[in-house]
Amino acid sequence: MVLENDRPLTTGRGGELTAIITAGAIGAARRRSTCHSEHVITYSDDLTGTDPQQLHGFFQHWAGAPDPATHLRVLEGSSAVVLAQDEGNQQVVGFITAITDGVLCAYIPLLEVLPEYQNRGIGSELLRRMLRKVEHLYMVDLMCDPEMQPFYERVGMQPASGMMIRNWARQAGS
Ligand SMILES: CC(C)(COP(=O)(O)OP(=O)(O)OC[C@H]1O[C@@H](n2cnc3c(N)ncnc32)[C@H](O)[C@@H]1OP(=O)(O)O)[C@@H](O)C(=O)NCCC(=O)NCCS
Numbered sequence: 603m604v605l606e607n608d609r610p611l612t613t614g615r616g617g618e619l620t621a622i623i624t625a626g627a628i629g630a631a632r633r634r635s636t637c638h639s640e641h642v643i644t645y646s647d648d649l650t651g652t653d654p655q656q657l658h659g660f661f662q663h664w665a666g667a668p669d670p671a672t673h674l675r676v677l678e679g680s681s682a683v684v685l686a687q688d689e690g691n692q693q694v695v696g697f698i699t700a701i702t703d704g705v706l707c708a709y710i711p712l713l714e715v716l717p718e719y720q721n722r723g724i725g726s727e728l729l730r731r732m733l734r735k736v737e738h739l740y741m742v743d744l745m746c747d748p749e750m751q752p753f754y755e756r757v758g759m760q761p762a763s764g765m766m767i768r769n770w771a772r773q774a775g776s
Pocket residue numbers: 603713714715716719720721722723724725726727745746747749750753
């Protein structure tokens with residue numbers, strides 16, 4: 603995790619929380635250094651003003667990847683979203699979605715951080731923020747590969763088994 607301890611989270615635009623992360627090795631992250639480029643990351647649950655142009659680079663590991671316009675439709679159709687945005691270039695660099703009945707159940711279908719922003723705590727922060735949004739519900743589920751389970755256990759989730767259907771012809775969402 604590379605949030606700087608000596609720079610507390612600060613309130614940004616529209617009450618969003620902003621964190622400064624430093625590119626480079628984790629050990630170097632606690633020290634500000636001009637040798638490293640800095641990225642100011644803003645977290646938001648508001649899609650207002652979000653444009654498909656800000657959503658490039660996601661779903662690279664998908665054979666049939668949704669395009670940015672379809673990605674925006676996914677975000678808009680979700681019950682809740684949290685975005686991580688690089689204030690420098692205004693690009694969305696990470697996102698998480700949830701679908702919920704608002705009474706008992708929520709499902710977290712998508713969590714992704716752009717490869718060049720991974721391993722800096724952004725994915726964990728997105729997950730923590732989404733879990734706070736659904737903490738009043740009875741059950742919160744997601745599917746993941748076994749090797750990802752330690753990542754989710756760190757925020758208090760428990761391993762489970764599940765079932766699924768994948769309609770691969772519809773993977774791109776269009
Ligand atoms: C999973 C993902 C969202 C994590 O985002 P991130 O910003 O790198 O997360 P953090 O920096 O908070 O935490 C990174 C941790 O996740 C672990 N992790 C990431 N991908 C992993 C994988 N495929 N298998 C096992 N662990 C993984 C890292 O090893 C690291 O662990 P460490 O802190 O013990 O070193 C990101 O790797 C990603 O977008 N992956 C591709 C999409 C994906 O797999 N989404 C999850 C679907 S269940």
